[in-house]
Amino acid sequence: MPRVLEMHDLVVRYGQATALDGVSLEMDHGEMVALIGPNGAGKTTLLNTVCGLLQPVSGGYRLHGRIAQVPEGRQLFADMTVEDNLRLGAWTRRARDPRAVYQLFPPLAELRRRIAATLSGGEQQMVAVGRALMAEPDLLAVDELSLGLAPMVVDDLAEHLVQLNRASGMAVLLVEQNARLAIELCPRAYVLEAGRIALSGSSAELERSPAVRAAYLGGVTDEATDEVA
Amino acid sequence: MRLFLQYAASGLATGCAFALVATGFVAIYRVTRVVNFAQGVFAVLAGMVAYTLLALGVPHVVSEALAVVAAVAAGALVGLVAIGRRGTAPLASLIITLGLGIGSYALLILVWGDQPISFDGLKGNLDVGGVGMQMQYLLVVALTAAAFVALGLFFDHTYLGRGLTACSSNPRAARLVGIDVRRMGLVAFGLGGGLGGLAGVLLTPLQPVSFNSDVGIAISGFAAAIFGGLLRPGAALAGALVLGVAEALVAGYGQASLQSGVALVIMLGIMIYRAGRRPLVASDEDTA
Numbered sequence: 001m002p003r004v005l006e007m008h009d010l011v012v013r014y015g016q017a018t019a020l021d022g023v024s025l026e027m028d029h030g031e032m033v034a035l036i037g038p039n040g041a042g043k044t045t046l047l048n049t050v051c052g053l054l055q056p057v058s059g060g061y062r063l064h065g066r067i068a069q070v071p072e073g074r075q076l077f078a079d080m081t082v083e084d085n086l087r088l089g090a091w092t093r094r095a096r097d098p099r100a101v102y103q104l105f106p107p108l109a110e111l112r113r114r115i116a117a118t119l120s121g122g123e124q125q126m127v128a129v130g131r132a133l134m135a136e137p138d139l140l141a142v143d144e145l146s147l148g149l150a151p152m153v154v155d156d157l158a159e160h161l162v163q164l165n166r167a168s169g170m171a172v173l174l175v176e177q178n179a180r181l182a183i184e185l186c187p188r189a190y191v192l193e194a195g196r197i198a199l200s201g202s203s204a205e206l207e208r209s210p211a212v213r214a215a216y217l218g219g220v221t222d223e224a225t226d227e228v229a
Numbered sequence: 230m231r232l233f234l235q236y237a238a239s240g241l242a243t244g245c246a247f248a249l250v251a252t253g254f255v256a257i258y259r260v261t262r263v264v265n266f267a268q269g270v271f272a273v274l275a276g277m278v279a280y281t282l283l284a285l286g287v288p289h290v291v292s293e294a295l296a297v298v299a300a301v302a303a304g305a306l307v308g309l310v311a312i313g314r315r316g317t318a319p320l321a322s323l324i325i326t327l328g329l330g331i332g333s334y335a336l337l338i339l340v341w342g343d344q345p346i347s348f349d350g351l352k353g354n355l356d357v358g359g360v361g362m363q364m365q366y367l368l369v370v371a372l373t374a375a376a377f378v379a380l381g382l383f384f385d386h387t388y389l390g391r392g393l394t395a396c397s398s399n400p401r402a403a404r405l406v407g408i409d410v411r412r413m414g415l416v417a418f419g420l421g422g423g424l425g426g427l428a429g430v431l432l433t434p435l436q437p438v439s440f441n442s443d444v445g446i447a448i449s450g451f452a453a454a455i456f457g458g459l460l461r462p463g464a465a466l467a468g469a470l471v472l473g474v475a476e477a478l479v480a481g482y483g484q485a486s487l488q489s490g491v492a493l494v495i496m497l498g499i500m501i502y503r504a505g506r507r508p509l510v511a512s513d514e515d516t517a
Contacts, residue, residue: 077398088395092407
């Protein structure tokens with residue numbers, strides 16, 4: 001499989017503070033990869049750099065195809081309609097008909113004339129995902145899909161992402177605080193800590209790692225204690 | 230009563246011109262969060278360009294249209310200097326527009342001298358219920374109404390208009406979907422220039438302009454624009470009409486010299502009232 005994203009020794013700073021300190025990462029076309037790590041590890045910085053919002057100090061990245069981001073906190077055009085939000089997602093494209101998104105998320109078709117700010121959190125997240133899909137991305141970067149949403153809503157959205165990935169071969173880079181969800185959805189994962197990749201590998205491997213279990217998967221369980229012992 | 234109606238009619242006409250200037254402020258502020266202090270210059274420039282073209286024998290309508298085009302170009306140019314450099318803070322851009330506005334005096338005096346100039350507008354009077362109204366007043370009102378309808382259609386029903394609105398709604402998200410926010414800012418400056426220019430060619434036949442008339446025009450326009458917190462064109466229109474009529478009544482029944490004070494008093498009143506609630510002009514952090 002050819003790469004969709006190659007990142008080599010990426011360094012990003014905000015003034016004096018180093019947010020990313022030599023990050024290397026690869027993703028294949030059609031792959032689902034999780035990026036987990038604590039608050040302030042640089043996950044959002046990484047996404048914003050790949051989306052062209054931030055300039056790296058050194059190192060670089062190469063995108064083979066288009067990327068679109070579902071930003072943390074959804075960042076909708078709050079005082080505009082659902083349909084406007086979706087159509088604006090296709091700013092760089094010629095095709096601006098949101099029909100495909102309505103087919104994917106039928107509730108949005110009925111909400112199309114509603115002002116985005118008046119929707120529920122789950123509906124807003126659907127709009128955010130739909131808006132990103134309007135750019136017909138080869139790589140969808142999702143920043144905190146689950147933040148502030150009810151578990152059932154998260155499951156539904158996650159299911160949509162998996163199906164999109166299978167049906168269209170769109171790669172997904174999932175940034176999540178909810179590491180368990182991310183590892184369940186994605187076969188491969190990176191752990192980012194203090195601006196560096198601390199661990200990477202298949203989700204199954206990471207799940208067995210005591211460090212990951214302790215830090216991200218809800219503390220030390222009996223099994224893990226056994227392994228450590 | 231007849232006198233009152235006449236004052237009110239002339240007030241509505243100048244109010245319409247203020248509304249165009251005010252909408253220019255709003256269009257630029259919404260997209261860039263910059264208060265464009267050079268806004269009055271566009272009106273003066275367009276008035277003077279139209280004057281020269283008419284003097285050269287270019288027919289009406291063509292002269293005025295070319296003058297508005299010149300104002301659009303001036304607007305885009307001011308925008309380029311004010312926000313062209315990446316990462317210029319809105320308050321820095323504001324100071325740049327102030328500097329350009331004052332600096333423009335030199336250019337205007339060099340080309341047109343320091344005496345007020347004017348040209349004939351639409352001639353004749355229309356008798357409305359016993360009140361004679363200058364045709365030019367009606368022209369100003371009609372063209373302002375047309376401009377507002379056109380703006381409404383543009384912002385609500387065109388993709389570019391929605392893109393401009395998106396920059397105002399959420400600049401961060403606008404960048405994420407690939408909108409070049411700076412370029413949209415330049416479009417807004419051009420639009421602001423055109424609106425100022427339209428006000429200028431409509432206003433010059435009613436009140437002659439000289440190089441420094443921009444201050445009075447900008448103050449009236451700004452006072453109207455802050456009715457809607459610099460963000461809502463509809464409120465700016467209402468504010469401008471109230472202001473225009475109030476000024477005309479003060480000039481008619483009181484003293485003409487007190488006229489420009491009305492805008493200042495209204496503007497200060499609104500700003501003091503709002504200052505306690507939230508900052509009127511975005512500070513740098515708001516746009517980060």
